[in-house]
Amino acid sequence: MANGAHVVILSGGYGLLRAEELIGWYEKKLRLADWPAGLLENALTDEAVRVRAQWVVALASTTTDYARLIRRVPWSRTDAAEALLVTLADAGAGAMVNVPRALGQAFRAFWEHRPDGYPPGLVVERIS
Template sequence: METVLDTIDPREALAIIGPSKAKHRGGGTAGSGAAWPEPMLRARADVLARSKVDDGGLLPAWRRYSGNFYRNVGGALGEAAASGRLLILSGGYGILRADEPISCYDRKLRLGDWPPGVLEDAVLGEARRIGATKAVTFVSASADYAKLARRIPWDIEALLVTIEFHGGGAQVEVPRRLAQAFSAWWRRSPSDYPAGMVVEELG
């Protein structure tokens, strides 16, 4: 399957994925990395104060989630996290760097929870910080995660990867196929892209 996605080198792009409702519990203590802008941190504190948060320890964000995407993505996720070029969208934390230590929480992303522009600015600021000239987001088409990707005023080339799937079992099949799409992109193996993959140009 030839797609514009093939023209973007994962090691030069900002990669963005969604979270999952299922999470690993527990954790330890961990330090913090590069700071986020103050408006994002203030908004995050406000949203977390209204969320269900388990103070049973911290885990790097990419290890916290345990849903179908995370169970199926394989070694590509750890490699992307180690590259320092992976962001995770989060209902409780807003925008997360993959290695950022977080608590176990329960909150779906609702764009109305966040002040206008705060999440968008955080994503664009991260792209500038790491020097990315391209961005690729892998999320479900129906949730606010895709809406956020579409409303970011991208000043770099940006793609949104979703899955078109009709029928029963979408809650399992869509994240499984997104994981397959992410892994195939990361490994530069376009023959492994899943059925129903849709690539939308945003910027």
């Protein structure tokens, strides 16, 4: 946690993690079908309630299960004033490299409060 912000990570191998939790090495992307229905949604809302989140900002590739999960979480069950999903408009060729890089850049700009650091093509979707 820095500046009152809490970071959680969606993981294909572990589900939901707090940023400070240690994990082992794995190569498994999130597949919603691998998790009981509602489990990850409840974990996310419970965590938002636990930390009294005022805002939720999620970064994910547009068509992945990560983004699908974030879109279907019932954020109204939390006290968050707003929940946002940040994606990339059109990654084009090289999306496997360009999207994670651009989202990492966006996270850094957000975390460091540097509006000039956002990469082009970001889309911010209100999901609450």
